[in-house]
Amino acid sequence: MKTMTCKQLGGACSLEFRANTFEEIGALSRSHGMEMHQKQDAAHLEAMQKMGELMQNPDDMEKWFESRRKQFETLPEN
DSSP states (O other), rough: OOEETTGGGSSSSOOOOEEEHHHHHHHHHHHHHHHHTTTTTHHHHHHHHHHHHHHTTTHHHHHHHHHHHHHHHSSOOO
């Protein structure tokens, strides 16, 4: 199992997600993002806006996504 924070995954806080795969950690992050969106958390809304801008360029989004995947893969097991 590995740990990444919301901020490491493009979010706005230090909440930690723990998962065995990058896909699992991504799902946890998305769920947290939806919760923060529903709560209209200003910091998370700003982070989501930045991610939305990044998504406008598929190449940039792919590079960002792959850099996070590599970061996950190099993390120690906890």
